[in-house]
Amino acid sequence: MKPFRLAALSLALLTAFSLTGCDDSGAPQATAPAPAADSNPGATAKPDRAQLAALAEKSQGKALTLLDASEVQLDGAATLVLTFSVPLQPDQDFSRSVHLVDKKSGKVDGAWELAPNLKELRLRHLEPKRELIVSVDPTLTALNKATLDKPFEKTLTTRDIAPSVGFASRGSLLPGNVVAGLPVMALNVDNVDVNFFRIKPESLSAFVSQWEYRNSLSNWESDELLKMADLVYTGRFDLNPARNTREKLLLPLNDIKPLQQPGVYVAVMNPAGHYSYSNAATLFTLSDIGVSAHRYHNRLDVFTQSLENGAAQSGIDVQLLNAKGQTLAEAKSDSQGHVTLQTDKEAALLLARKEGQTTLLDLKLPALDLAEFSIAGAPGFSKQFFMFGPRDLYRPGETVILNALLRDSDGKPLAEQPVKLEVVQPDGQVIRSVMSKPVNGLYQFTYPLDSGAATGMWHIRASTGDNQPREWDFHVEDFMPERMALNLTPQAEPVAPDADVTFGVSGAYLYGAPASGNQLQGKLFLRPLRDAVAALPGFQFGDIAEENLSRSLDEVQLTLDEKGHGEVTTSSQWQDSHSPLQVVLQASLLESGGASGDPYRTAADLARRGAAGDPPAIYAEGRLRLPHRYHREAAGGR
Structure with a gap:
């Protein structure tokens, strides 16, 4: 039997009866995932006047030339990009100066869009x-008027x-109650036929x-x-991606009853009306069991939790x-969702099951496969200049601190050389x-900000x-x-020991608005008040031996x-x-987002209604038991 080779993902299986069926009417419409940014890829933030003036001054005296004209893939679409030497004037009609013609069909439809750096059309x-x-006419104008x-x-x-179509992942985990759809990538394919198979519980391992x-x-x-799965649904889905654009779409599964049961499924897809020797396929699951495994020398710590709410x-x-x-x-997992298993070199697959649901994790694959993630790191150069500081947020009037190290591509020190730094x-x-020149290999630079320094994102440029x-x-x-x-x-006045204590609370924003509906969180403390009478410095009141x-x-x-x-x-x-006692209130007022300010503290004094020169009144009202010598000294006028 072949060894396990499965993507490191969680899958679930419901051990229920299998359904079979076929449906070729009312093709569901695939949808695009919710965009994370502006739905219009051509929309760019227009630079303000100050930014345009700075760019124009920076490029002053430089000639306008066309550096490159080529086709690139941008957001899944074939795009013609013209790259210029200096920023272009954004407030001009580019269609009057830049023309694109098809030798067969004539003028190409579409609008030119200016990139955020103002150097690309x-x-x-x-x-x-x-x-x-x-073709580009000389009437095209740069920001510096060139x-x-x-x-x-x-x-x-x-x-x-x-034309091509395929699944966006080698495996997908679709929590049953929050499933959005099965992701696919399509290019100029309008319809697909998909067969869904549910793997038989007894055949899962094989x-x-x-x-x-x-x-x-x-x-x-x-x-x-x-042979180890049952066909439960066959259907046609309408994709209709944008023409000549590779798009990620979702096959809707919510309304397909045979696919509502939790389980491990195999989906096999082909373009409608087209049959080939090999077809796109993927493994996916409907499950609420999430599994994470932490491997140690001789054991495996497994944690199980709900994918819907994160509970163990x-x-x-x-x-x-x-x-x-x-x-x-x-x-079996405990109340915290934790399981410890003794492991060995033969361990290949982890299964987690409950009430017909099964989650599996392939232990033969790397802990995290980054191949399917878009990862962008710092560019690699033959000279690596690592810049770092104690923080990256300053106020006007403070001093910016920067340290740096110069290394080669392997992280080894290079010969010391001066480096130009620009703020x-x-x-x-x-x-x-x-x-800047290094001292023992360390570059250090400080820059004091003016009290009226401009706010925003600053840069220190190194050459x-x-x-x-x-x-x-x-x-x-x-x-x-x-x-x-x-x-x-x-x-305002001290209270008797058996009376309630009340504090007034008033909150407001610094710009004047009341803190209506804001939450106050705090705690009350009880503390002894030995110096109960300010007019009698040096006197201590109460039972010194009293505890708690x-x-x-x-x-x-x-x-x-x-x-x-x-x-x-x-x-x-x-x-x-x-x-004599005091009640202390220490509290914080929460902002609308939940953040708290510094705690505020105040106290209410108890049992201090008597006048400073009338010890019997203090004793009676506050139920104080003063030592005999204190009574005598107070009665003697002290």
Whole structure:
């Protein structure tokens, strides 16, 4: 039997009866995933006047030339990109100066769009395998008022594009209650036929051992593999992607009843009306069981949780299998969703099952496969200049600190050399330029910001002599640590030991609006008040031997009214005390987003209604038991 080769993903299986059926009417319409950014790819933020002025000054005196005209793939579409030497004037009609003609059909439809760097003109959705002529007139104007010396013309042939369709992933986990659809990639294919198979529970181990991490299924392979699955649904889906654009779409599964049951499925897809030796295929599952495994020297820690709400799942039966499907270890998850299994070199597959659902994890694959993720790191150069600082957020008037190391492509130190550093404001203007020399291999640079420094994103640009761009970014913001004010007001007069204590609360934003509906969180504390009478310095009041006078009381949760006001009241928990006390309220006012400001603290004094020169009144009202010598000294006028 072949070893396991399956993508490291979680799959679920419901051990229920199998359904069969066929449906070729009312083809569901595939949908595009919700866009993460502006739905119009051509929309770009227009630079403001200050940015345009800075770019114009920077390019002043430079000639306008066309550096390159070529076809590139942009957002899945074939795009003609014209690259210029200096930024172009954005407020001009590019169709009057730039022309694109098809030798067979004439003028090409479409609009030129200017890239955010103002140096590229783009025209999207080129037709495949066409001979085009692009021409640029001298009337095209740069931001620095420069124009082309002579007209430009170039003939180019666009690439041929073959229609294609396939699944966007080698395996997908679709939580049953939040499933959006099965992702596919399509290029100039309007309709597809998809067969859905549910793997038989008793054949799961054998099927997985032969699946081998594939993204397609040939005819002869299907004869063997699909014997271990039941055909539950066949349907046609309308894709209709944008012409000549490779798009990611979702096959809707929510309304297909045979696919509502949790389980492990195989989907086999082919363009409608087209049959080939090999067809796109993928493994996917409908499940609410999520599994993560942490491998150690001789054990495997497994954590199970719900994919819908993230809660730990207890009672999950977790099995460890070898490549032949034999059980090596087995246990159930505890109340925290945790399982510990003893592992060995033969461990190949982990299964987690409960109430008909099965999650599987292939242990033979790397812990995380980054091949299907878009990963962009720092560009690699022969000279690596690593810039770092203690922080990247400063206020006007503070000093920016930058450190740097110069290394080769392997991270080894290079011979010391001076490096040019430029401080660039948010508007693109260079306000300082220095040559930095290292000390023991470490470059250090400080720049004091003016008190009126512009806010925004600043840059420190480094040049090591190889004409490669290097920048370190930092923010300059005129921020305030606190944005809210909180006032806690205790009662004006001391209260008796058996009386309730009340604090007034008032909250507001620093710009004047009341903190209406904001949350107050805090805590009450009880503390002894030995210096109860300010007019008698040096006197200590109360029973010195009395214990448990310093303790925590109640938690405080309060919602302020529409005027930003509220009251915190606590009943007496100290009526049997024989010493003067104070109740302390320490509280924070939360912003609307939940962030809290610095805690505020105030206190209410208890048992201090008597006048400073009238000890009997203090004793009676506050139930104080003063030592005899204190009575005598106070009675003697002290």
